[in-house]
Amino acid sequence: MNDKLIVNVDKVKQVNTAAVYGMIDQQGPISRVKIAEQSQLAPASVTKITRQLLATGLIKEVAQQASTGGRRAISLMAEQGSYYFISVRLGRGALDISLFDLSGVSHAHDKLSVNELEQDPLTQELLDKIADFIEQHVSEQKQLIAVAVTLSGLVNPGEGIVVYTPHYQLRDCPLGEMIESRFGLPAYIGNDTRAMALAEHYFGATKDCLDSILITVHSGTSAGIIVNGQVFMSQHRDVGEIGHIQVDPLGQKCQCGNVGCLETIVSNTAIVARLQALIEQGSPSILEAGFTIEDVCFAAKQGDMLCRQVLQRVATVLGSSIAIAINLFHPQKIVLAGEIMAAEDILLPTIKQCIQHQALSSFADALPVQAAHFQNNPTIGGLALVKRALLDGSLLIRLINQKPE
Secondary structure: OHHHHHHHHHHHHHHHHHHHHHHHHHHOOEEHHHHHHHHOOOHHHHHHHHHHHHHHOOEEEEEEOOOOOOOOOEEEEEOOOOEEEEEEEEEOOEEEEEEEEOOOOEEEEEEEEOOOOEHHHHHHHHHHHHHHHHHHHOOOOOEEEEEEEEEOOEEEOOOOEEEEOOOOEOEEEOHHHHHHHHHOOOEEEEEHHHHHHHHHHHHOOOOOOOOEEEEEEOOOEEEEEEEOOEEOEEOOEEOOOHHHOEOOOOOOEOOOOOEOEHHHOOOHHHHHHHHHHHHHOOOOOOOOOOOOHHHHHHHHHOOOHHHHHHHHHHHHHHHHHHHHHHHHHOOOEEEEEEHHHHHHHHHHHHHHHHHHHHOOHHHHOOOOEEEOOOOOOOOHHHHHHHHHHHHOOHHHHHHHHHOOO
């Protein structure tokens, strides 16, 4: 009974601290009086929480507000430059590592090759490269508070476990626990697309709405779904594997083992492979041997009809799949990310046309469909994971408990 009471008290403290910090972060400068009014917390509770946040350096007092006849209130704002964290994105054969402050400014970035594939040597290589990055770029004056890692595949973010990733032999890997043990810092592990969707919600194209869907097209196709300002998930598991909707029962075999999945048509590798096959069959194109997805988009914009036709097919299939997602989730906005968005002028009209024809009219009318804000920032998803940990209070409480009152 006492244990339950302690748990409940701790949870209330976390929720209240998060509520106060969230108001300061999103509405600052704001007075303690205004925080108490909006949060419906007792003024004494607000004073205690703000004192703790000031002690940690997470907020600061700023110029006094204009007097209304009584004692002039002091405004509070979030302090973004006191703490730093490491954000890592593990991609296919590559590792991006950034040092961020809480404002989202990157103070250092490295792109490194990844040589291992098997779980034990890969995790050792990952930890060693993070350690080397910290040694090179983090001075004693920069206080680290977290390490965030995003990657493709299935992740249990609540437990920090990588359930499955398609490019490496990570299976039920307790990566979060490994990072915490090595660096003594809280670790946040997330699917890269879902984390990117959260970054767009906090800082990018969807910050003006609570319900949105981000579709990413890279070596595969995935979706990040935001519902009421939160990443939509099942019990501690990611959802949104739109790339494995079957769109062609007689199509190519997918790496997941099924046939005709969306990403067998809508992915960088699938687009390049289809063009290579068509060119080998004699179809004319300005593309030369060894071309990339970037070359395909450039050629299409230059008027290459073969590239335009392939991208139109991609847009049609993708648009139909997005229409299904719209009917399921009724988002306020659709955003798209990936190298193919270099040809968005070719893709978006067809995608929008498919949505208009195939989604419920009440869901699709006036629905914005646009390029994501973050197209070339692979580590921005880690920033969103740390921001979420601050806004839900879990990281706030950890930082407060490290500081004497």
